[in-house]
Amino acid sequence: MKIRFKMRKLKLIFIIIIVVFAGLWAIRSYNERRFHVEKETRFMMDTYVTIYAIGPKEITSKAIDLALNRIQGIDTKFNSLNPKSPIYTFNHTLEPISDKEIINLIQTALKISEESGGAFDISIAPLAELWGFYSKEYYFPTSQEIKDCLANVGYQHLLLNNGKLTKDNMAVRIDLGGVAKGYAISEALKVLKSNGVNSALIDTGGDIYALGKKGSKLWKVGIKDPRGEGTLGYVEVEDLAVMGSGDYERFFIKDGKRYHHIFNPKTGYPTEGVQSVILIYNDPVIAQAWTKIPFIMGPEKGLKRLERIPNMDVIIITESGKTLYSSRLKHSLNLIK
Structure with missing residues (x-):
């Protein structure tokens, strides 16, 4: 009788041990899935863009891919050096910009120009070109060259009416680099959220957005x-x-x-x-x-x-x-x- 009792007791202990270990394994598997960190890096916007997302791989992997695709699309459209961009066309012709997405960002930029007393200005492209920052063939211009260039710089040269951006002379050029990266981040953030991600870090060459927390921290x-x-x-x-x-x-x-x-x-x-x-x-x-x-x-x-x-x-x-x-x-x- 005592032997049978001991056997039942050992069997019960063994079952309890199995249940505990199974429970711990399940909790660990759940946490590994829940707190899995997915990461992807691509080169765009003239820098390395990395998105880290925490959550189940089947959710985060797809969300990151879609978010990076969105950033790539913005890079293509808003790059003033890209011949396919409406901004490039605007800079080299008198054709107005009517693309609604670009116009909305330009409206934000012009508002900041006014609020900052002209300290922020998207029309500095002629200066960047004069000094060689587009070609990377740097050049120190003369004071007269700078004076002549400044005649075509100033957000007041830009006219926004009826959803279209025009300029008052052919030499005026714009560069949205001062807001485009921020816009790309904000759009990538929307993509991540709409695809079920609530914990992520978007890093565009050192410009960062932290979504939610990293676990509990x-x-x-x-x-x-x-x-x-x-x-x-x-x-x-x-x-x-x-x-x-x-x-x-x-x-x-x-x-x-x-x-x-x-x-x-x-x-x-x-x-x-x-x-x-x-x-x-x-x-x-x-x-x-x-x-x-x-x-x-x-x-x-x-x-x-x-x-x-x-x-x-x-x-x-x-x-x-x-x-x-x-x-x-x-x-x-x-x-x-």
């Missing part, structure tokens, strides 16, 4: 050192864009001085006084455009102007390497000492 986004390979620190974000501009992205050195691609549309020269600007905001389009403002206004004035925009946080690295940041970041910016 906030996403950590590094702040690039504009004069080095590492980072100056990081911020922790959720459902926010972290967009940046820097004098290190495209530049050349002449006589020991750095000349970069961010121009003051009033002087025609690359700006001075700021190395980089990072904005943290919920709208990547607005954030990308306003990253240019401290370069033109100067670090202190630019910081004050950006702090007037509700819920926008800013980090500015000055030419001397000093870090300025908005008051709301005092307790959430993690700087590496």
Whole structure:
């Protein structure tokens, strides 16, 4: 009798062990599926674009592919150097732009031009071309060449009526590079959400949007050192864009001085006084455009102007390497000492 009892007891213990292990395996399998990280990278918009998405592979893989396809389509349409783009046609002829998607983004850009007092300006394309930033055959123009070029720069040359964009002279050209990447991110975000993804990171060459959380934690986004390979620190974000501009992205050195691609549309020269600007905001389009403002206004004035925009946080690295940041970041910016 005792032997039978012991056998039943051992059998019961064995069954319990099997059930426990089966339960643990099921939980692990569920979590691995639920918290699976899918990743894909493509080269477009003149940079490497990577999307990380957390969730079941059958959902995230398809969503990422569709989101990257959407970014590729935007890159093709909004690239002013692409002969198939309506923007290219506008820049080289007097034919107006009537594409609704492009017009909507131009409306946003022109509004920011007005709000910034002309500091942000999509009509700087003639300057970028003069200085050789399109051909990458960099050139230091004469003061007269810059003066002549400025006659065709200024958002006031652009006329938006009845859903069409026209210009007041043939030499006026536009470049939507200051808002297109933000727009691509916002559109990719829509694709991810509509395909069941609620946790993802979109990285377009350092311009980032963090969707939801990374599991139970906030996403950590590094702040690039504009004069080095590492980072100056990081911020922790959720459902926010972290967009940046820097004098290190495209530049050349002449006589020991750095000349970069961010121009003051009033002087025609690359700006001075700021190395980089990072904005943290919920709208990547607005954030990308306003990253240019401290370069033109100067670090202190630019910081004050950006702090007037509700819920926008800013980090500015000055030419001397000093870090300025908005008051709301005092307790959430993690700087590496």
